[in-house]
Amino acid sequence: MMDQNLIKSMVDLFNNPIFQKCSMDFFSKMQDGGLDDAKKYWSLSPHKNQFFDGSTDMMEQFSKFYATMGFVPSWKYDKLKEENEKLQKENQFLKDTISQLNLKVFEEGSKKIQDVWTSTIEAQMSIGKELAQNFLGMVKNKEDK
Structure with a gap:
């Protein structure tokens, strides 16, 4: 189960304009070049560790989700x-x-x-x-x- 701190961190993350822009860039890269390009973009992003420690893992999970869905x-x-x-x-x-x-x-x-x-x-x-x-x-x- 998710605890309240994790939920609060995620809400704060999704409300963060820098994260919104970075995630939109991530999804744009994924649309244009595929999952590998998006992963490279996120790993090279200067903002990747700015949000919280698990943000890189979360983006990795997003990419796995899209791969599973046949993206x-x-x-x-x-x-x-x-x-x-x-x-x-x-x-x-x-x-x-x-x-x-x-x-x-x-x-x-x-x-x-x-x-x-x-x-x-x-x-x-x-x-x-x-x-x-x-x-x-x-x-x-x-x-x-």
């Missing part, structure tokens, strides 16, 4: 966002290409089916004509006899 610096986020947009465009291009290929395969398959159907009908028609001629020939031969 990434803004430059890395922008880079990943740009890569994501590029991949989405590429993915859309590939989807369009696959759709066009499927359509082309379907058209070619339909044409082949139509050609097979036409040749089958033509073959059946020629067989039908041949049968009709044979039948008429047989009827004519019977009439002639």
Whole structure:
């Protein structure tokens, strides 16, 4: 549990304008360059030991908290966002290409089916004509006899 002295120290710390500026600078460094840059900034800060003995540890805990939460610096986020947009465009291009290929395969398959159907009908028609001629020939031969 926290004791009253620790709570009072933290309230005083967060109300201290120098600490507010230093912590904002720390978070700005963390946003721009990442956790390592922010740690270097805090370790080189002339104000780091001015507040209380545990202020450096507290900033270290802040950085661990942000690392645990999956924090990434803004430059890395922008880079990943740009890569994501590029991949989405590429993915859309590939989807369009696959759709066009499927359509082309379907058209070619339909044409082949139509050609097979036409040749089958033509073959059946020629067989039908041949049968009709044979039948008429047989009827004519019977009439002639």
